[in-house]
Amino acid sequence: MSDLSRLFAPERIAVVGATDREGSVGRAVMTNLLSEFDGEVVPVNPTYETLFDVPCLDAVADADADLVVVVVPPKLAVEVVREAGESGVRAVVVITAGFGEAGGEGVARERELAAVADEYDIDLVGPNSLGVLSTRSGLNATFGPRGALPGDVSFMSQSGAFVTAVLDWAAERELGFVDIVSLGNEAVLDESAFVEFWGEDPETDVVLGYLEGIEDGERFVRVAREVTRETPVVLVKSGRTEAGAHAAASHTGSIAGSEAAYEAGLEKAGVLRAESVEELFDYASVLAGQPLPEADGVAVVTNAGGPGVMATDAVGDSGLDLASFSGETMDALRERLPDNANVYNPIDVIGDAPVERFADALDVALADPNVGAAVVMSCPTQTLSFDDLAEAVVDLRAKHGVPVAACLMGGASTETAEQTLAEAGIPSYFDPARAVRALDALRSYREVRDAERAEPERFDVDRERAREVLSRAADRGESRLGVEAMGLLEAYGIPIPEGEVVDSPAAAERRAAELGGDVVMKIVSPDILHKTDIGGVEVGVPLEDVRDTYEDLVSRARRYQPDATLLGVQVQELLDTDAGVETIVGTNRDPQFGPLVLFGLGGVFVEVMEDTTVRLAPVTGAEAREMIDEIRAAPLLRGARGREPVDEASVVDTVQRLSQLVTDFPAILELDVNPLVVTPDGATAVDVRLTIDPDELETADEPAAEPETASDTATHGGER
Amino acid sequence: MSDLSRLFAPERIAVVGATDREGSVGRAVMTNLLSEFDGEVVPVNPTYETLFDVPCLDAVADADADLVVVVVPPKLAVEVVREAGESGVRAVVVITAGFGEAGGEGVARERELAAVADEYDIDLVGPNSLGVLSTRSGLNATFGPRGALPGDVSFMSQSGAFVTAVLDWAAERELGFVDIVSLGNEAVLDESAFVEFWGEDPETDVVLGYLEGIEDGERFVRVAREVTRETPVVLVKSGRTEAGAHAAASHTGSIAGSEAAYEAGLEKAGVLRAESVEELFDYASVLAGQPLPEADGVAVVTNAGGPGVMATDAVGDSGLDLASFSGETMDALRERLPDNANVYNPIDVIGDAPVERFADALDVALADPNVGAAVVMSCPTQTLSFDDLAEAVVDLRAKHGVPVAACLMGGASTETAEQTLAEAGIPSYFDPARAVRALDALRSYREVRDAERAEPERFDVDRERAREVLSRAADRGESRLGVEAMGLLEAYGIPIPEGEVVDSPAAAERRAAELGGDVVMKIVSPDILHKTDIGGVEVGVPLEDVRDTYEDLVSRARRYQPDATLLGVQVQELLDTDAGVETIVGTNRDPQFGPLVLFGLGGVFVEVMEDTTVRLAPVTGAEAREMIDEIRAAPLLRGARGREPVDEASVVDTVQRLSQLVTDFPAILELDVNPLVVTPDGATAVDVRLTIDPDELETADEPAAEPETASDTATHGGER
Known part of the structure; x- marks a missing residue:
């Protein structure tokens, strides 16, 4: 893996196409870079002597930069990257648009760009990217209106506009980041590259992403499956339903369309999926700030019954359970709580509870080994300050090392308390369902972390026989096989019913007699896939009817499709x-x-x-x-x-x-x-x-001993 | 219906149990009432001369109040209500707790309270209520920490704590109310009473509620079904999953448990269901502020592709569709938008769009008859101010009368714009799914409003025969019937297979011969309900096996349950x-x-x-x-x-x-x-x-000509 830290922690950045023209991308990038970046920024543009009081160079080759940001027009961009590569630059961000996304000659231009990057071994972001940010070095190499606060999550997005939206949204909520990348057209670096890099990055606790598609899904799964052993990856993957609708369903109507593939792929990769930006950051903050639950039981501690019921509903909707308390827990709760309190889960400490009573109940609950996580809920009351409650919750979370989420059910009066909780990594929401979903994300990630990444079993099979079956069909130029494919299954050790394909009524009768009992008879034709629909299958045929049934099946098939190739009739034992x-x-x-x-x-x-x-x-x-x-x-x-x-x-x-x-x-x-x-x-x-x-x-995937020919490889690669 | 406006718009309120003791409920109620109420407030408490500078009376009878708020201890409360009733008061709020919810003598006390209210025809809220609020008259007869802003929705809650939470939350969001009631134990007035009242109240545009249970579901459905013709009712009903888990499922494992009953009941009532407080108020604001969509097609107008895909997903998840534009719409869009814009739905006006281009696109889309609603989405860009966009959206919504929701995808920079939109009743959220769900609530309510409230068809049936079948079983003291119940179905015109119950192998054979072909044979016993599980059913018995099968069925039943009453064997035609x-x-x-x-x-x-x-x-x-x-x-x-x-x-x-x-x-x-x-x-x-x-x-429900006896009615009523 190449070290992408050159992208996020450069010492000297050249901006090729820098300008001070109002409203230009080049000006926006320069302004952003000059505002906070720890290192040096070198504008490159032959039409200026200086820009923003910084001397302006004529050529990127003179800049001695370790990161080059390209904002020149598309026709010049490839040449700029080549010059940079020649002068030894290994990290480039191409903000310029007008490549693959524009169609036409943009497609060729993008291919050329990728080839240049390949030639010079350049880590290239874009083209058509908003740019990259990193709070490691105060880097904001984007043309967006806003920077990022420091934090412990890194974020990638296939939509640049989405990056600007998230930055604006995150700023209001004081959510911070390590690195952010707008992936653009992914001519070189794609989502897998960043997942891999951040997976090894000690600064990044959680990897977040907004993706619309994953070009090389197999690679992504391979990479992310390793990363998610230690670093949670949470993605918003859009295009769920469109994908579903356009899924080229096989005739069964249910075999995996593209959304099913994403679902299966992300599952195998151990990636958690969020449905909205809110959920993405809810999961991020809880994953970055809280321990993982060691049990699936949730304790709910509340000062009002109604909200407790809502939390119970939410637990029921989740992968977590409402914890059953041990006898000691219940005894301890009975001892510490007033008579009218509820010591069963959800624990109701009653509306007149002072913070001490709340803390007592939580302390007891968190000590129960059945409790893997807790939700603390409070409505506004005269006897309890949200601020005191927040401090108690922070202390008890630290004491027990069990993840906790809070529902402070109020408005402005919860502000300070939520701040206190947030600083300790404890999420707090009005809505109990949101709190429970955040805890459930911790459980999901625990399952990902603990999942055995076993290698699939290899069965001893008759691969040669399978190849022969396929070759025979291929030799006939056929792409669809019916019952003849049974041989393929047999070769791979999958049991099939006793029987065979015969080509005359007499042979059918003979075979049926050997099988004994009633039989199943099916027309065999590569041209008739949905045999049942045309009456091409008869189940439970007694011996005396076998000859007639043979004739019937053939004539039905002829009527249905006069030119169909009929390979005979399969006579098969009847399974119970x-x-x-x-x-x-x-x-x-x-x-x-x-x-x-x-x-x-x-x-x-x-x-x-x-x-x-x-x-x-x-x-x-x-x-x-x-x-x-x-x-x-x-x-x-x-x-x-x-x-x-x-x-x-x-x-x-x-x-x-x-x-x-x-x-x-x-x-x-x-x-x-x-x-x-x-x-x-x-x-x-x-x-x-x-x-x-x-x-x-x-x-076909040959044993390593039989190398593929060069031309085969090329064809194969091109088609992928 | 009694006029509950006495509760919400009284002129003179007596607070019985008023006090100035710090931390007391009586003090909190007095303080809240004195702060904003338009009318007079009269404290009643024999131990004070004045309270808060208001003369304090000894007895509620002297107060000449039209609303009495009761905060005395539970032992005194019933007597206070009686005195109030005797002096002509017809509206009482009992805040005092210690009734049914406390068990023991509280239960009897609550029954007594209800009887007194009944005797004097008092509209009584509570007991064990937080109180009532109304912005009609500045009324805050609660002991909660906060009042309400004026608005156009009314809210009821079975949890008083939840009212305080919602008020705090709503204040931060500047959400307003007409009336709010904490229902308490519902000794007299329940959710149905308030739905009915607010349904006829011209001030209330939307009825909201948080409910944990509906005692008289049949009445609620009857009332709400009428109200929802003209006024939307949105409820959070908690206890969904707990209810599901505890559902006393019938042996099929799937027949309606209690949650299924709520679902069916609320559906029939035309009530919309929200899953969280956020959703409750999202639906409320869109229902109060926007017209209903006349078509199910949604137009999405966005300045960034990625978010457009997210909105498309959200539309796919909803009951709405992505609108197909007419040819004219596409032509008009092509004419007005730049070449690289996308004129198909979602319309992408491209990141450099100024507000005019956005407005042009929206104007064209809203004019398309296939478009019943629109989502306007914008990421932060340099060329567009959220504020300008908001004003354009407000104008175009007004021009076309089509509901619109906005996704202003930013943080603090969207504040003014969201204010502008909110004032016009247009919701704005970062998350496209939330915007689409709000529009979908409009569609749901349109369906409720337009649904035909048809009376069920009455079929001409043989009711007497059905009664006889049931009576015979009842006479035998049996509560479970098997195949004998077939007669009941026949009486109600439901086709059953030909056949009969016989009591000997010979009779079985005779009947099978009459039916012709193979038959179905089943053991008949009121004690064996799951016949299949004990081998009590044989399907496809040929005539020659009927006698033996009879014996087999009987002996299996004997083995399974030696003391079972065996009524014989049913011999039935075999259906294909x-x-x-x-x-x-x-x-x-x-x-x-x-x-x-x-x-x-x-x-x-x-x-x-x-x-x-x-x-x-x-x-x-x-x-x-x-x-x-x-x-x-x-x-x-x-x-x-x-x-x-x-x-x-x-x-x-x-x-x-x-x-x-x-x-x-x-x-x-x-x-x-x-x-x-x-x-x-x-x-x-x-x-x-x-x-x-x-x-x-x-x-059993006799025709009106046969009146029930008084004692029957009493028993019956008591059981309901």
């Missing part, structure tokens, strides 16, 4: 689905995050109930188990209403094997096993649909 | 459920809101997927149709994946008939039809479970 649950396991490939694996309730329900969950491949055993937990229909698998529980381990196994398959073969674009029938005896893939990219087959 | 969807229609009785009707996906899914929805009975046709719309599985009924759509009208019919049944017979405590199999040809109730209260049967 009554004893099982129909599920779906599917995969598709996200352009940003790579292969995704979906699990959910199958059959007609996959579409209608949308009871599915998604993870990025490769999926670990722990993740596969989480996926089962997450679907609403989980109790069906676990024996609801006296049914025998199914073999969950077989689902976990199947999900992982499918994940391995799609990871091994980039040629697999989409693969749905639907239904995967799960019974107490195991899981069986009853039907499968597969879409491949025949051209990708050659570039 | 493959062509149908299993649904559930159920009812139970909520202590506050009366009978509830549930509809949802049936079979094993009712429990696991919880895909159900609830309405208060009686359910109208329109409501029954909404219920179908609301379940996630609705597409299954409408022919997902090429299935034939089912007969939805038969579901609507069944739901209404069941609603009528449970309304007609208060003896029916719980009734589940599960499954109700719905096919393209209609709905059939395949199984039913029923719990009755045999004692209620006598008091």
Whole structure:
């Protein structure tokens, strides 16, 4: 990793395109830099002798700067960066717009800019950036109207306007920052670079971001997954619902669209998500200022019953629980509180409580090992000063090392108290739900920190056989496979029903007789994906009807699509689905995050109930188990209403094997096993649909011993 | 309705128990009243000659007051109210605590207080109330630390502490009120009384409330349903999740618990629900200050792309849509905006936009008939003053009469602008989601206002036969009925499968032969409710197995519960459920809101997927149709994946008939039809479970011609 500290803590900055013209970007940048920066600022512009009383240079090469800020017109910008690079500069911020975002020749210009940065190994922010700020050195290399206060969080944004908005908003609330970067078009440095840098930066306690998209999702996940072990990352990711609406859903209607990929990707990366700027900074302040809860139980201490009920609701909505107090806690509370107080959680110290009583109750509650966090709530009363309460809360938080949030339910009268709490990192809000959400963010981050970052299991599979199945289809120039893909599943150890594809009524009858009992018969054609819809599947066919059914299936298929290639009819053993649950396991490939694996309730329900969950491949055993937990229909698998529980381990196994398959073969674009029938005896893939990219087959992830050819690599890289 | 204006606009107030003792409630009330009240304040306390320089009377009877505020100790309070009533006072606020909330003799005392109020026809607030405020007359008859500013909303709260919190909070935000009441124990006047009064009050534009419970839910719904035709009512109802957790769920695990009843009740009442105090007042200010949207399309006008995406997300999360602009609108926008602006919605006027460009874009957008509301968003820029923008927005809102919300995305620099907007009733928030939610509240209220308040349809049913079925069970002293309850459904015109209950293997075989084809056989016992769990149901029994199956069912039942009363075995035609969807229609009785009707996906899914929805009975046709719309599985009924759509009208019919049944017979405590199999040809109730209260049967809602006896009425009333 390159050391981005050159961007945030330079000693000498050159501003190329500096000017004093009113209303210009160059003037704004110069003014901001000159106001507080600890080091030297060198304006570069051949048309001036001096600017703001500082000697003005003709060329960036003469500036001997360790950071160059570029505000020249777009046509000149690339040349300026090259000059800077040639003269040894390794950190550049390109504020100039008119690159990729402008389309047309801007796109080529941006590519050229990236190439120059690459050639000279320059850490380049932008182009089309508002600039960078850092309170480490009083640096404000932006053209925004406002600087930042010092603090312990760093912030990146894909919207420059959003940076100005956040700075204005944060100033009013006295929220501080370490570094801020407006990412611009991300020609070189992107969100992953800054997450990585801040993750190792001792000054930055929390990494915050506003993102609209993550170009290289796989890299982001890899980087952030490491960083979040020690440093919380909180993001507002916009475009949630638009993404949802535009999601190119596979025919199941529920397989991961782009928003699902972001959700899965950010989850795997251990990133916390905030829905608003308010939430972003609520989480930031609590993560920067408070210890993590060691238990999920919350104690609520209040001087009014109604608000206590609201806090209880909020706890119920969160991932936290209302703590159950130990017997000692209740005894101690009974001893210290008046008779009409409530010693159960929420603890009601009653409206006439002085600060001592409040503190007593909180002291007892925080000592209970079931209590991982506390909410202290107070309405305005005659017997209690918010200021005294705040001081007591700060002391008790310090004494017990348990995170606390406050609800001081008043207006202006809470001001000093909130200040006292804020200085100790204790958030205080009127709304109990907001206080509880902040504590819940601590719990979420504790789970991220503690999560095992296990490597996925590698199963012993018949990779060669899988390759053959795919190659055969590719050789026929086909991109969609139906039941023939069963061989692929078999090669990867996923159980399939006994049966085979036959090409005559007589062969069908013979096979059915061997299987014994009623059978399932399905038309096999790469051109007919939704077999059920055209009557292409018959379930429970008795032996005497097998010949006729063969003819029926073929004629229905012919009627539906006269030119369809018919490969025959599959004759399959009939599974006792009554004893099982129909599920779906599917995969598709996200352009940003790579292969995704979906699990959910199958059959007609996959579409209608949308009871599915998604993870990025490769999926670990722990993740596969989480996926089962997450679907609403989980109790069906676990024996609801006296049914025998199914073999969950077989689902976990199947999900992982499918994940391995799609990871091994980039040629697999989409693969749905639907239904995967799960019974107490195991899981069986009853039907499968597969879409491949025949051209990708050659570039499948080979063992290291078989190097890819140069041309293959180039094609591959270009497509990513 | 009594005229509660005596409470809020009295001319002469007596404070019984007035005192000047430091820290006392009596002193606080006197001080508050003397500070701003327009009329006269008369202290009553035999131990003083004067108080605060006002002559102090010995007895309330001498005060000639039209409002009496009671702060004497609880033992004296009832007598004071009686004296006041005898002297002609008709409005009393009892601040004194120590009544029902204290338990013990307080409960009896509260009953006595209510009886006295009833005897003298007194409008009584409390006991255990913080008091009442009204800005109509400068009245502050509370012991709280703060008064209220004048405004156009009225507020009631079941928590007095919450009133003090809200007043402190509102003061900081300069939010005003008409009347405020702390409801206390609601011995006489409850939330319904104030909703009714404020609904007719020309000063009150919006009714707000914080409630923890509604004692007489049926009355509340009746009253609020009328009021919300013209006056919005917004409530924070706490205890959502606790209620959910403690819900005494029926065996299906999903039939309405108490929170579901509140949800259904408030929905029927047309009440909007807020989740926090912030949301409560956000909704209040937009409802008081803005016109209602005539279309659901929202135009977003922004000077920065990123925030525009956030607003789009927020619109997607709401009941509103992103508006599609007409061709004329786009042409006009193209003409007026620079080339690099975005004329699609969200409209991006670009960061360099002056106020004129912003105003042009908004002017064009608001004229589009697809636009029912607009969000104006601005990040801080050098080319635009928030203040100018605010003035332009106020003018354009007035010109077009379309509701607008603003997102001025900054901190202190937005203050004047927000003031300008607030004065015009236009909300402004940093967070786009909050702005969109406020606009969405307008849409919700428009739907409430426009909703048809239709009377439920009355079907021609065989009520006598239904009564007979219930009486037979009641005569046997049984409270639970299984398949025998089928007769009840038949009497109310709900189709049931052909079949009958037989008591011998031979009779079973005879009946099966008559039905033809395979049959369904079920054990019939009032003691075995979950027949499936004990193997008490066999589906698809061929004729030759009917005799054996009869024996099997009986012996399984014997094994399960040796002492169970076995009434026989039901032999039933086998419905082709493959062509149908299993649904559930159920009812139970909520202590506050009366009978509830549930509809949802049936079979094993009712429990696991919880895909159900609830309405208060009686359910109208329109409501029954909404219920179908609301379940996630609705597409299954409408022919997902090429299935034939089912007969939805038969579901609507069944739901209404069941609603009528449970309304007609208060003896029916719980009734589940599960499954109700719905096919393209209609709905059939395949199984039913029923719990009755045999004692209620006598008091079933008779036609008016048969008056209830006095003693019946008394019992009945006491139980409610």
